Amino acid sequence: MKGNIQLKKILKAVLLFFSFTALITFFSVSAAWADEPLVIVIDPGHGGENKGAQYEGYTEKEMTMAVARAMKEELLKYDGVEVYLTHETDEDMAIKDRAAFAAERNADFLFCLHFNSSADHNYFGAEVWVPAGGEYYAQGYSFAQIAMRELGDLGLYSRGIKTRLNDRNDNYYGILRYSTYEGIPSVLIEHCHLDNEKDEKFYRQGPEQLDEFGRLDATAVAKYFRLKSESLGADYSNFPVPETEIPSDIVRPDRTEPELCQIEVTEINEETGEITVCMEAEDKDSYILYYHYSIDGGNYYFMPETWPRPEVWNQSLRELEFTIN
Numbered sequence: 001m002k003g004n005i006q007l008k009k010i011l012k013a014v015l016l017f018f019s020f021t022a023l024i025t026f027f028s029v030s031a032a033w034a035d036e037p038l039v040i041v042i043d044p045g046h047g048g049e050n051k052g053a054q055y056e057g058y059t060e061k062e063m064t065m066a067v068a069r070a071m072k073e074e075l076l077k078y079d080g081v082e083v084y085l086t087h088e089t090d091e092d093m094a095i096k097d098r099a100a101f102a103a104e105r106n107a108d109f110l111f112c113l114h115f116n117s118s119a120d121h122n123y124f125g126a127e128v129w130v131p132a133g134g135e136y137y138a139q140g141y142s143f144a145q146i147a148m149r150e151l152g153d154l155g156l157y158s159r160g161i162k163t164r165l166n167d168r169n170d171n172y173y174g175i176l177r178y179s180t181y182e183g184i185p186s187v188l189i190e191h192c193h194l195d196n197e198k199d200e201k202f203y204r205q206g207p208e209q210l211d212e213f214g215r216l217d218a219t220a221v222a223k224y225f226r227l228k229s230e231s232l233g234a235d236y237s238n239f240p241v242p243e244t245e246i247p248s249d250i251v252r253p254d255r256t257e258p259e260l261c262q263i264e265v266t267e268i269n270e271e272t273g274e275i276t277v278c279m280e281a282e283d284k285d286s287y288i289l290y291y292h293y294s295i296d297g298g299n300y301y302f303m304p305e306t307w308p309r310p311e312v313w314n315q316s317l318r319e320l321e322f323t324i325n
């Protein structure tokens with residue numbers, strides 16, 4: 001009898017031990033199945049002595065930080081998301097360290113935020129840069145289509161979703177290059193130009209306007225990852241994320257000139273002094289973004305205007321007629 005009780009006790013202990021291990025296994029499996037938080041890393045472009053673009057009192061590093069904070073705040077309203085900024089204070093940070101920061105946190109995606117400018121302050125619009133190859137290209141391109149639609153709905157001109165290579169055939173932008181080395185999908189968003197009057201209304205109204213960019217970026221992320229937010233009343237669990245095929249080779253940017261670019265005077269009104277011209281342009285590799293023209297033989301060119309965007313990106317042959325006074 002005594003021996004039996006001993007055995008029962010031993011048996012009970014063993015069973016407990018087994019049920020305990022079974023419990024641990026169950027939890028670890030269920031954690032791996034789902035409900036692991038989505039980890040988003042936001043990289044506010046520039047910082048510290050690295051100020052980025054500056055124009056008429058606007059400093060890029062301040063603008064990217066404002067957008068990053070608003071983006072984080074908005075993203076945290078969604079279920080199951082962890083959000084980190086590569087830096088919370090105004091400091092310069094090596095590009096490599098920004099990607100390493102994301103890797104340490106097991107980031108599912110890195111979003112790098114910037115504002116654009118041009119030497120002659122004449123360009124305008126938004127663009128998204130994506131890694132040039134493989135699954136990172138496909139993921140970046142799918143996300144970028146959602147983000148670009150948001151930016152377009154806001155009223156910004158799309159300069160496109162693009163790749164850029166350095167002379168080693170690697171990603172030109174360090175943050176995309178290092179994120180790819182770390183195995184993290186990434187994109188670089190140039191929200192608008194901070195030095196052009198056409199984009200002015202998107203940032204000039206102060207911090208609330210930059211918050212709008214942050215909310216917009218967060219919404220694009222929420223749609224891409226099909227997130228839900230009770231407080232926002234948003235449920236993107238069935239959002240139709242555009243699919244992008246994984247390219248077999250590096251996706252190279254278009255470096256060639258448009259095949260066709262001509263201008264012809266079609267009418268001269270001597271009474272009013274109006275001249276009507278017809279322009280034709282074609283580029284098979286990509287679409288044409290801007291056009292500008294000169295009426296003094298090329299000494300002075302007027303500010304660039306947007307070239308009509310075709311329905312299909314590679315069918316950009318268009319005629320444009322306009323009148324010069």
Ligand SMILES: [Zn+2]
Nearest residue numbers: 045052114115
């Ligand atoms: Zn920048």
